[in-house]
Amino acid sequence: MRIEIERVAKRFGPVNANDDVSLTIQAGAVHGLLGENGAGKSTLLRILGGLLRPDAGRLRFDGRPVALDSPADALAAGVGVLHQEPLDFPPLTVLESFLVARPRAARAGGGARALLPGRGRAAGVFLPRRAAREELLALAARFGFSVDPDEQVARLTLGERQQLELLRLLSLGARALLLDEPTTGISGAQQEALFSALRRLKQDGKAIVLVSHKLSDVEALCDRVTVLRQGKVAGEAEMPAGAARLVALMFGKALALPERLPTAGDGVALALEDVGFGDHRLDLRLARLAVRRGEVIGLAGLEGSGQRLLLRACAGLLRVRRGRVAIGGADLTGRPYPAFLRAGAGYLPADRRREGLIAGLSIEEHVALRAPRPGVFLRPREIRRAAERAIEALRIHGRPETPVEALSGGNQQRAQLALLPGDLALLLLEQPTRGLDIASARWVWEQLLARCRAGTALLFASSELDELMRYSDRILVFSGGRVSPPVSVADLTLDRLGRMIGGELDEPAPAPAEPAAPARSDP
Amino acid sequence: MSPEPADRPGSSAPRSPGVRRAWAAWPGEVASRLAPLALALAFVAGLCALLGASPAAVAAALWDGAFGSADQAARVLATLAPLLLCGSGLLFTFRAGLYHLGVEGQLVLGALCATGAARALWPGLPAGLVVALCVAAGALGGVLWGALTGALHTRGRVSEIFAGLGMNFVAQGVVLYLVFGPWKRPGVASMAGTEPLDSALWLSTLGGTELSPAALLLAALALVGTAVVLGRTHFGLRLRAVGLSPEAARVLGVPAAREMLAAFAISGALAGVAGALQVLGTFHRLLPNVSSHLGFLALLVVMLAGRRAALVAPIALFFSALNVGSLKLPMTLGLESSLSGVLQGVLVLLALLSPWKARVGRGGGRPEEA
Numbered sequence: 001m002r003i004e005i006e007r008v009a010k011r012f013g014p015v016n017a018n019d020d021v022s023l024t025i026q027a028g029a030v031h032g033l034l035g036e037n038g039a040g041k042s043t044l045l046r047i048l049g050g051l052l053r054p055d056a057g058r059l060r061f062d063g064r065p066v067a068l069d070s071p072a073d074a075l076a077a078g079v080g081v082l083h084q085e086p087l088d089f090p091p092l093t094v095l096e097s098f099l100v101a102r103p104r105a106a107r108a109g110g111g112a113r114a115l116l117p118g119r120g121r122a123a124g125v126f127l128p129r130r131a132a133r134e135e136l137l138a139l140a141a142r143f144g145f146s147v148d149p150d151e152q153v154a155r156l157t158l159g160e161r162q163q164l165e166l167l168r169l170l171s172l173g174a175r176a177l178l179l180d181e182p183t184t185g186i187s188g189a190q191q192e193a194l195f196s197a198l199r200r201l202k203q204d205g206k207a208i209v210l211v212s213h214k215l216s217d218v219e220a221l222c223d224r225v226t227v228l229r230q231g232k233v234a235g236e237a238e239m240p241a242g243a244a245r246l247v248a249l250m251f252g253k254a255l256a257l258p259e260r261l262p263t264a265g266d267g268v269a270l271a272l273e274d275v276g277f278g279d280h281r282l283d284l285r286l287a288r289l290a291v292r293r294g295e296v297i298g299l300a301g302l303e304g305s306g307q308r309l310l311l312r313a314c315a316g317l318l319r320v321r322r323g324r325v326a327i328g329g330a331d332l333t334g335r336p337y338p339a340f341l342r343a344g345a346g347y348l349p350a351d352r353r354r355e356g357l358i359a360g361l362s363i364e365e366h367v368a369l370r371a372p373r374p375g376v377f378l379r380p381r382e383i384r385r386a387a388e389r390a391i392e393a394l395r396i397h398g399r400p401e402t403p404v405e406a407l408s409g410g411n412q413q414r415a416q417l418a419l420l421p422g423d424l425a426l427l428l429l430e431q432p433t434r435g436l437d438i439a440s441a442r443w444v445w446e447q448l449l450a451r452c453r454a455g456t457a458l459l460f461a462s463s464e465l466d467e468l469m470r471y472s473d474r475i476l477v478f479s480g481g482r483v484s485p486p487v488s489v490a491d492l493t494l495d496r497l498g499r500m501i502g503g504e505l506d507e508p509a510p511a512p513a514e515p516a517a518p519a520r521s522d523p
Numbered sequence: 524m525s526p527e528p529a530d531r532p533g534s535s536a537p538r539s540p541g542v543r544r545a546w547a548a549w550p551g552e553v554a555s556r557l558a559p560l561a562l563a564l565a566f567v568a569g570l571c572a573l574l575g576a577s578p579a580a581v582a583a584a585l586w587d588g589a590f591g592s593a594d595q596a597a598r599v600l601a602t603l604a605p606l607l608l609c610g611s612g613l614l615f616t617f618r619a620g621l622y623h624l625g626v627e628g629q630l631v632l633g634a635l636c637a638t639g640a641a642r643a644l645w646p647g648l649p650a651g652l653v654v655a656l657c658v659a660a661g662a663l664g665g666v667l668w669g670a671l672t673g674a675l676h677t678r679g680r681v682s683e684i685f686a687g688l689g690m691n692f693v694a695q696g697v698v699l700y701l702v703f704g705p706w707k708r709p710g711v712a713s714m715a716g717t718e719p720l721d722s723a724l725w726l727s728t729l730g731g732t733e734l735s736p737a738a739l740l741l742a743a744l745a746l747v748g749t750a751v752v753l754g755r756t757h758f759g760l761r762l763r764a765v766g767l768s769p770e771a772a773r774v775l776g777v778p779a780a781r782e783m784l785a786a787f788a789i790s791g792a793l794a795g796v797a798g799a800l801q802v803l804g805t806f807h808r809l810l811p812n813v814s815s816h817l818g819f820l821a822l823l824v825v826m827l828a829g830r831r832a833a834l835v836a837p838i839a840l841f842f843s844a845l846n847v848g849s850l851k852l853p854m855t856l857g858l859e860s861s862l863s864g865v866l867q868g869v870l871v872l873l874a875l876l877s878p879w880k881a882r883v884g885r886g887g888g889r890p891e892e893a
């Protein structure tokens with residue numbers, strides 16, 4: 001399907017989220033949409049997906065003008081959108097989530113093209129469970145995704161939820177797929193699976209739009225890119241165009257990497273002794289970990305291998321099953337979350353919509369919630385000033401009274417970072433740069449490293465090997481229900497890290513691990 | 524859901540975040556409340572016509588029943604007091620995202636504890652002190668009931684809806700037991716309740732009517748206090764955070780379970796006071812029907828008010844007038860007085876279903892509007 005966007009504009013109050021945007025997306029091609037945080041990429045996708053109505057401009061699908069009043073309209077016209085924050089149904093099972101929100105036409109086997117012929121014609125009132133299960137499994141097999149129809153959606157990793165959503169859209173007959181940052185927060189393997197699925201869909205003649213901040217994704221997949229800047233089209237390029245050219249188009253300048261000087265100092269910020277932690281499907285053990293003040297520990301592994309559990313255990317949100325947890329010398333084993341907060345632990349969850357921020361509250365209300373010594377009455381003026389300071393410090397595109405759900409994805413991430421208290425002993429981050437554009441990601445790391453220089457120890461989980469290798473002092477690898485002992489990055493290569501994530505935890509280090517720098521030694 | 528207009532003067536005295544947003548939505552808010560009202564009135568008018576009574580006559584009879592005489596008007600205001608108290612309590616629980624149906628039981632338990640206190644303390648202590656202690660006992664009983672409901676919900680993971688309903692049954696059962704058992708009037712045990720309290724303990728009323736100014740004043744203070752606490756304190760903001768997203772609130776350091784318990788306890792205290800006032804000011808005894816379903820009626824009021832404190836007072840007054848006014852329907856028009864209940868129910872249902880519905884609820888809804 002060919003999508004023509006003609007002079008589309010969308011304003012939110014004072015913000016021109018899309019400003020006279022025109023572009024054409026060809027069938028059988030992958031079109032990249034690039035731009036810094038808040039450039040208007042998600043807004044354009046929401047317009048194409050029927051979630052937002054443009055203030056001006058027109059859309060044509062296959063040459064025919066369309067007016068989309070709802071996501072159902074867009075789907076009926078063949079456009080499926082994979083949103084930046086998955087809009088699925090956590091309390092349901094995978095199969096139910098696959099079935100739900102199915103327009104009547106598709107349920108009855110009309111309208112949308114059925115991928116399995118003869119499916120569900122009798123279904124009107126009852127959910128066609130068996131047929132749907134077959135269809136789901138067949139679709140999944142076709143794209144090499146592994147899905148368990150009876151698993152709870154709430155228990156899936158982000159990548160799995162995304163695969164499910166993709167399959168759902170395809171089963172509803174989507175002929176154009178728009179993906180908003182589909183590779184943030186998913187594992188390398190899941191990304192491979194996604195890319196090969198997308199290549200196959202491209203061959204099938206579908207139009208594909210890919211929004212991503214990762215140039216490697218764009219270079220691997222896209223045939224053509226459009227760059228947005230402040231709501232306007234800043235330029236187009238045929239691929240391959242070269243990373244430098246894309247960065248220049250996006251930010252108007254070249255970018256430098258932040259310097260990574262050792263930040264680890266003396267004193268133990270976090271000590272774990274023989275801890276056991278887990279959830280309903282994992283049971284992990286970590287013999288010993290002592291993190292020095294200012295040290296950066298990376299947690300590597302496929303999404304959902306237990307990194308999040310370790311972070312939550314250190315944050316006091318998950319009780320350890322055995323062993324001891326101490327922060328700054330104080331034993332906190334078994335203590336409630338507020339005790340961890342008082343001891344200076346800060347936690348930044350990856351799922352900002354459900355855990356990090358409260359949809360419905362503004363930035364300043366979040367700031368007030370986080371006030372260290374709140375008193376009884378809200379003091380609006382002080383709160384406003386504190387919010388303005390936070391907005392300035394993290395360069396959030398928003399105002400104190402902006403509700404957080406109106407921020408762009410990257411700005412939500414900044415808001416989350418802005419809400420972390422200033423003087424933390426231990427900072428626990430899940431995917432700290434998820435959704436940030438390249439310039440912002442580097443800038444955020446500068447801020448984080450500044451905290452480390454001030455003595456904060458940092459544990460972060462990331463699915464990006466580059467990020468892990470660049471910023472960590474030591475890395476723990478999570479794989480196959482086990483955790484490796486901490487490995488100094490000096491002893492690691494990208495390749496070895498990749499193999500460890502793939503399951504080769506026990507491979508001996510190439511050199512006997514007795515590094516000289518105190519920052520890298522394992523006390 | 525466009526954000527506030529860009530040209531809003533930034534220099535205007537900043538109000539607290541919650542309050543400001545409440546007022547920004549004002550005009551649309553009013554329209555969205557009035558539309559279901561009109562629909563419900565039309566529906567009930569149709570119903571009247573079907574029953575063979577002219578809607579105009581019914582309206583006139585209702586008006587006359589509510590405000591025809593000073594006595595009746597006083598009764599409307601007397602009914603208003605417990606509605607405002609229970610409604611204030613419900614504003615707390617709704618703000619915390621809880622569908623708290625246990626107000627009814629809290630009110631009943633408040634009445635029970637107040638009666639118990641009166642029986643135990645009178646005539647050993649001066650009347651004024653006994654009355655004050657009765658009110659305190661009522662509040663305490665309500666707190667106990669609220670906290671139990673809350674504990675069932677936060678500790679026992681029972682849905683707050685079922686916890687509340689269950690506690691209502693228990694409270695009602697205890698009252699029945701007392702009225703027909705240990706506290707029965709000498710010789711006769713009946714639905715008419717216990718022996719009346721000594722008239723020294725009755726709240727003074729306005730010129731021989733049912734209206735106790737003290738009760739109404741207390742209720743008005745409760746509502747104003749509730750608006751202030753919810754709109755302008757950290758506690759109010761934390762409750763809102765918990766109501767919108769308990770999980771995120773917890774990560775941000777809000778003790779969600781504790782705040783929910785507090786909301787239950789506060790609603791219990793306010794409903795318990797209402798129960799005590801029903802005993803001291805209206806019935807002067809404990810009787811099985813001491814609540815007169817005012818707890819449930821308050822639930823309807825708060826739902827219709829969209830959980831806005833400012834709207835609770837007028838809507839409660841309207842409902843109270845309907846309740847009192849309808850008592851005359853059987854005599855004047857030969858219609859059932861429960862017609863007012865039908866009107867109230869339809870009103871709330873339409874308000875909840877209305878497409879103009881303001882965005883209320885547990886949050887997490889789609890932020891964008893197409």
Ligand SMILES: Nc1ncnc2c1ncn2[C@@H]1O[C@H](COP(=O)(O)OP(=O)(O)OP(=O)(O)O)[C@@H](O)[C@H]1O
Pocket residue numbers: 012013015016017035036037038039040041042043044084397398405406407408409410411435437525526890891
């Ligand atoms: N519902 C809304 N209400 C108000 N402003 C909004 C709303 N949605 C988006 N905006 C604003 O529009 C601008 C563009 O947002 P959009 O989400 O399209 O950015 P984006 O390019 O997807 O950024 P990111 O890379 O951070 O996801 C931002 O400044 C954002 O704050």
Ligand SMILES: [Mg+2]
Pocket residue numbers: 041042043084180408409410
């Ligand atoms: Mg976006």
